[in-house]
Amino acid sequence: MTSTQGDLFPGGDRPLPEGFRYKPMILSDTAQSEVVEEIQRLPLKPFDFHGFEGKRRVISYGWKYDFETGRLTFAAAIPTFLLPTRAMAAAFADIDPDRLRQALVTEYAPGAPIGWHKDKKAFGRVVGVSLLSACTFRLRRRSGSKWERFSIVAEPGSAYLLSGPARSEWEHSIPPVERLRYSITFREVM
Numbered sequence: 665m666t667s668t669q670g671d672l673f674p675g676g677d678r679p680l681p682e683g684f685r686y687k688p689m690i691l692s693d694t695a696q697s698e699v700v701e702e703i704q705r706l707p708l709k710p711f712d713f714h715g716f717e718g719k720r721r722v723i724s725y726g727w728k729y730d731f732e733t734g735r736l737t738f739a740a741a742i743p744t745f746l747l748p749t750r751a752m753a754a755a756f757a758d759i760d761p762d763r764l765r766q767a768l769v770t771e772y773a774p775g776a777p778i779g780w781h782k783d784k785k786a787f788g789r790v791v792g793v794s795l796l797s798a799c800t801f802r803l804r805r806r807s808g809s810k811w812e813r814f815s816i817v818a819e820p821g822s823a824y825l826l827s828g829p830a831r832s833e834w835e836h837s838i839p840p841v842e843r844l845r846y847s848i849t850f851r852e853v854m
């Protein structure tokens with residue numbers, strides 16, 4: 665089931681922010697289990713932002729954003745086990761899979777959040793795939809002196825797309841997850 669809630673108009677079904685798309689079950693339960701099994705063998709490291717370690721563990725493939733230099737550097741080739749998921753994410757988003765040249769794998773232990781942010785401008789469109797457990801995916805943007813808000817439950821196996829204003833104007837965040845969650849964030853590199 666898909667549920668959405670806008671905090672400014674609670675209870676009402678509201679249009680998605682322009683450029684945001686969501687689709688449940690782009691990956692079957694079996695495909696998810698296979699991907700999660702492979703992810704759990706990867707050498708994930710605590711997310712390090714200017715010396716502050718987040719509660720998430722991550723690994724980047726393809727291109728990686730270097731927070732010290734503010735540039736993209738080549739990490740390692742995207743592992744072959746991620747390519748079918750990338751193909752499905754790309755088909756959902758109507759993007760050539762070869763343009764999704766970064767794959768960021770993130771582990772959220774129970775209680776781990778990600779704060780409000782926009783992805784770096786070095787990247788283009790962003791397609792996120794959720795695995796293993798659901799999270800609340802929140803978006804917000806300034807509207808005069810208030811925030812315009814939108815949230816959606818991102819189910820395991822689902823994908824979302826950030827493009828257009830949803831990518832350039834809206835920030836996004838995930839409050840602390842209840843159960844172990846993985847995500848694969850495919851980002852377009854021009």
Ligand SMILES: O=C(O)CCC(=O)C(=O)O
Nearest residue numbers: 770778783792793847849
């Ligand atoms: O886990 C997710 O789906 C969101 C990831 C994200 O926003 C990020 O890494 O910048």
